[in-house]
């Protein structure tokens with residue numbers, strides 16, 4: 001719908017492409033940053049988990065080493081084996097440093113001779129007789145503390161046995177055996193961490209010492225329990241028993257067959273010759289749930305950005321469409337204006353050509369008009385030159401010369417008048433004048449022509465015509481021009497009538513003839529200078545084509561107006577106004 005309404009001009013295409021590009025970039029960056037966020041959160045999560053496993057390791061390590069240290073100090077402080085075989089020291093240590101399951105002294109012949117607590121004390125038990133003397137012999141030989149791996153105890157629990165040899169002046173006096181129950185350690189340090197993931201503990205022999213998920217059997221060998229094909233988990237475990245610290249991922253398949261990826265971090269517990277490793281695992285999905293809220297915020301951000309960009313682009317497109325329409329309108333109006341001014345130019349050009357034509361014609365008319373009286377004057381002068389010319393002919397010739405001089409004077413005067421009108425240099429000398437008397441004077445002026453043509457002139461003016469302020473001579477010129485024309489273009493027996501209508505501010509004068517009239521299309525043209533309806537040399541009447549232009553200039557120059565009405569073949573009426 002919208003697509004149909006808009007015109008796909010280049011601006012709009014650019015905006016749409018830019019909007020698609022920006023939205024695409026936002027979505028791309030959003031997806032990319034999502035995966036980056038996931039990586040970062042996963043790293044953070046892993047390092048937190050690592051920190052936790054290290055805290056646990058350090059706690060266990062301190063706990064165990066402290067126990068060994070206590071026993072070692074005790075074994076060294078006594079220069080000789082005391083008479084009670086450390087029994088009172090054992091009690092003190094046992095009670096003050098919690099965590100021992102049992103502490104015993106075994107004399108140089110391998111027999112348990114003292115210990116604490118009494119409940120766990122197999123007094124008289126001989127290691128050699130029971131084939132359990134190897135660790136005892138080892139510390140005697142190595143002269144240093146030795147800790148065994150997880151040992152199944154009678155109660156079914158795993159125990160860790162610490163053997164500390166007792167020497168006096170280089171002589172072996174026996175060994176102190178302290179037993180720590182692994183479940184005591186794990187209960188103290190690991191069980192409380194269970195809610196934060198699965199925690200397990202293995203020793204360097206691969207024996208499971210603890211597993212919070214209860215999937216791995218305590219005391220069992222890890223490699224026996226884990227699926228052989230789960231290489232990632234086996235690798236992790238291999239690292240653990242090698243005594244390294246680190247992290248990794250593996251898939252764990254549950255009993256219902258579903259497999260889940262888990263993050264594992266592991267850290268080392270080192271005490272004497274023993275190495276244990278604490279592992280913590282958590283499902284990768286925990287990380288996903290952590291960053292889900294980030295995804296939601298990012299999704300909302302991408303959505304909102306997309307909407308903003310879309311709305312913004314639509315706004316820009318609408319703006320461009322509107323702008324385009326305004327531009328189109330402007331262009332159309334400018335085109336119209338240019339067309340109009342072109343038309344004006346064309347008509348001005350036509351007028352110029354016409355003026356040029358008129359000038360050419362004028363030159364021909366003026367030449368003709370100037371030449372004719374000259375020819376007549378020359379002929380008359382030649383007659384006068386002849387001595388035989390009688391006096392009546394002489395007078396006739398002189399009269400002819402004077403008439404032709406008048407004719408030329410009129411022509412030159414007309415040329416001067418039109419030139420003053422056009423240059424705005426025409427001067428009026430207004431004076432209070434009686435219009436009636438001006439008309440009378442003018443009629444008298446054309447009286448001879450009227451008689452010559454046999455055309456009568458009727459003056460139908462009220463005698464009480466008001467006085468007007470006008471240039472008297474120029475107004476006479478107007479009347480004479482118009483009357484001359486009326487007489488010139490009215491055939492014999494015709495009539496010319498002068499009348500007037502008075503209103504508030506003006507007097508309207510009408511000069512009506514019964515002559516040849518003027519074609520409707522030429523009514524305006526006749527006031528143009530040099531314009532003559534019939535300007536050919538064969539025309540019957542004389543004239544320069546300046547009379548009406550001068551008349552118009554005089555009337556309008558004094559605040560009036562002039563027009564003509566005509567019915568061709570029946571005559572015409574010139575109407576002009578005079579300001580009172």
Ligand code: ADP
Nearest residue numbers: 485486489517526532533543544545546547548
């Ligand atoms: P001209 O000196 O040729 O008379 P005008 O300017 O007075 O020049 O008149 C211009 C033309 O207008 C005339 O040549 C004529 O063709 C026409 N014209 C003027 N008055 C009349 C009239 N009363 N009747 C018919 N045609 C007229």
